[in-house]
Amino acid sequence: MRTGVYLAHPRPGSFNHAVFGAVVEELRGRGADVVAHDLCAEGFDPSLTARETGTVEVASPAHDPQVASHRAEVADLDALVFIHPNWWGMPPAVLTGWVQRVLAPGVAYKLGAAEGEPAGLLKATRALVLNTSDTPADREEREFGDPLHNVWAACVLPYVGIREVRRIVFRTVTDSSGEERAAWLEEARRHAASLLGQEALDR
Template sequence: MRIAVYLAHPGVGSFNRALFDAVLDELRGRAIEVVSHDLYAEGFDPMLAAAETETVDGTPTDNAQVRRYQEELAQLDALIFVHPNWWGLPPAILTGWVQRVLTPAVAYKLADAAGEPIGLLRAKRALVLNTSDTTEDRERDVFGDPLQQIWAACVLPYIGVDDVRRKVFRTVTDSTEETRTAWLREARDLAAALATDI
């Protein structure tokens, strides 16, 4: 079993980093092969080049880092993303990763002229762990939970991931150490459940 875990937060002391580390530790403790990527530490460039927008035929990118991420995708059984909610969006580095890595002929193909996608990934499960300083009621009632729409309605189903699990840890800024410890245990449990269900 092979699971990739992606972190999109620039702060080495952030709670996102703590979630990432807890998930990695849990999975590795279960003898699962883990591919880990801290997109900021790896210096991933989220800027989509003009040439990369012309890949409807699956023409490979000439960017070695993007190619490496794409080659890994074919060997994964599940995906885990860890990132904050910034303006109802993933950080720009992760949005750029989606746009540059999850390309036609790598992650999906279009079945017909109407644009119905066929996912090409072996991975059919994903877990998204978000942090937020917005209350659940406000996120749902005022904003419509945009991250749920992005991950569970747009990105992941498009590439063939039909089991999308998501947990939001909120509100982080005023959380206690005790609460954060409980959240880290919950993140471990969610990662373990994702791996067990494969």
């Protein structure tokens, strides 16, 4: 199983980096073929260019070699994992830009037979989103709803053909203890293993 794991956090040593390392290690330890990207460390440019804005049927060429490489790679994945903090109810800019430049029309989706309905083009059928947050769950639900759930499970991933979306939130991170973080890392490992199927969990 070929899995792409994408980290969006600019600070080395963050808890997001620890989650990223645990997930990659778990998947590789279970025999998965993992392509791992620390988008900030790799210097991924999130700025969508005018030349990349095409139609929903035909992809505009990616003149940036890094974007072209990511587009080719994501088309061959069986599952995707996204790891990022909740910043203002949004993913960090580098990941938002990755979505816009890589999951492009004509690459990741096109319009289907029904007018306005998307048809996903990706091979991947499942995704895992691991978020960190400093907003308590009851306050977020009361004041904001769950904007990141809407981003991933309603707006982005179903559009490209991914119907099985699991999202886990670790909170609140800033005041968490070492024991809590260790437990969260184990939880992240379990959810990563579940991408490979129940047999992976039983091994």
